[in-house]
Amino acid sequence: MATEQEYASSSSGKVSSSSIDPREQWLRQQLPRHLPKRPNDLYIDHNSNFKSQYQRGLGLLGESGWVVVHGLGQAVPHAINLALSLQAAVSSPANLHTNTSSVFLSDDNHTSLTGAAQDYQYARELPVVHIRISLQKKPNIQSPHAKDLDTKGG
DSSP: OOOHHHHHHOSTTOOOGGGSOHHHHHHHHHSOTTSOOOTTEEEEOTTSOHHHHHHHHHHHHHHHSEEEEEEEGGGHHHHHHHHHHHHHHSSSOEEEEEEEEEEEEEESSOBOTTSOBOSSOEEEEEEEEEEEEEEOOOOOOOOHHHHHHHHHOO
């Protein structure tokens, strides 16, 4: 399992933005600055394409050993479903770490009740779930005979 620092320092682990779903690209532009926008972050909303996010998540897990699924608003159940599907799909054991929070998202153009576009930004608070999926390393287990050979040989 690669750590975040190892992943950030390696150039082979980068994912091109063309593999990111267009809906996710739009969603990333709307996010507050304090939320991470690493290549291993999958942002899900109710309009996200589940199959493309699932394939991208599997690829990221295979390359770097970790991925973080963020579910926004109504997509919290979708994010949980995606995280559990990714955990079930990998061949090695995976850890899930879940955090919840609330974020403020701003819509650029808010239409009023009369249908006229307003000039101000509309901010709304959304519930968010952050699920980190990380693959476990298999422990190095030496056979008892290997230890005997190391102590006997000279």
